[in-house]
Amino acid sequence: MGLFENVKNETVSRLALRPVVTIKTGATVRDVVQQLRAAQLGCAVAVDASGKPQGMFTEAMLRGLLARDPATINDPIESHLAKTFPWVKTSDPIETVLAAMETKNIRFVVVVDEDDAVVGITGQKGLMEYVAEHFPGEVLVQRVGSKGYPEQREGA
Template sequence: MVDFSHALSEDRLEQLDLRNAIAVDSHTLARAAIAMMRQNELGCAVIVDDHQRPHGIFTERSVISMLLRGSCLDQTSVSQFTDPLFICMDKRQTVKSAWKTILDTKARFICVTNDDGSLFGVTGQRGLATYLAKHCAENPPTEVSRQVNQASPQQLDAGSYHFPQHGA
């Protein structure tokens, strides 16, 4: 797993399996954006300007807000319900920077941009989860793990279990 820590610092966002982003303009109606999100099984649509530079994001959370307020999908534009967690990062930034950003903000999505600021792709918690999974190698259990795994749910719920110390 030292490799994972190293990889986090070395790998760039452009090396992740980025999803093709749904790019919409700010006047796009919510119904149209939602249809694209459903069709592409994506949780967001990125609002871009005429130069394809992102300046907002419409997410599943935006949809929840719309439904709660009773907004009409045909009379509401995506720009009226943008997600406040809008984060852009250059494609050459490290995966670690995205990792830390998500941990700090709980953002689900990160817009990844080219050098000129135009939209390159989208990643986020799903992308990093895939990245993390790829770096998990198989290992046989050790004595430490056997002791840890003898803890019951009740012990853990009660906070009464203490991890064995190495060499103890």
């Protein structure tokens, strides 16, 4: 099968999932930003006691908040969460991630298990790594922070 068929037939569980930064009740925007920086992620998810997603906060939302009023950095995070956000189940086809990202114009999608508990996030990076697996000779995947060039000359 080719990439097109695989995206329709393979499940989200085949994508590289990133760990989730979970938002605690009573946290401030500043607290969440510090968690995001430590985890090197661009979004956090508020979950209830059973692990089900209740809201999302992204770096794009942070930019908007700070542009309007820098003092919002000390606000409770609950007042700035997106209550509607895309999520997919691990058993959904990968194309659902693409559709969610395209229709909502977002970078991150929350991934839940069959009980609707958050298991991770995926998005641009997870999809690009998946595509790179299909074209190993054409796509060079490097980790963030690695050098973009070889240490030694290659070839003759």
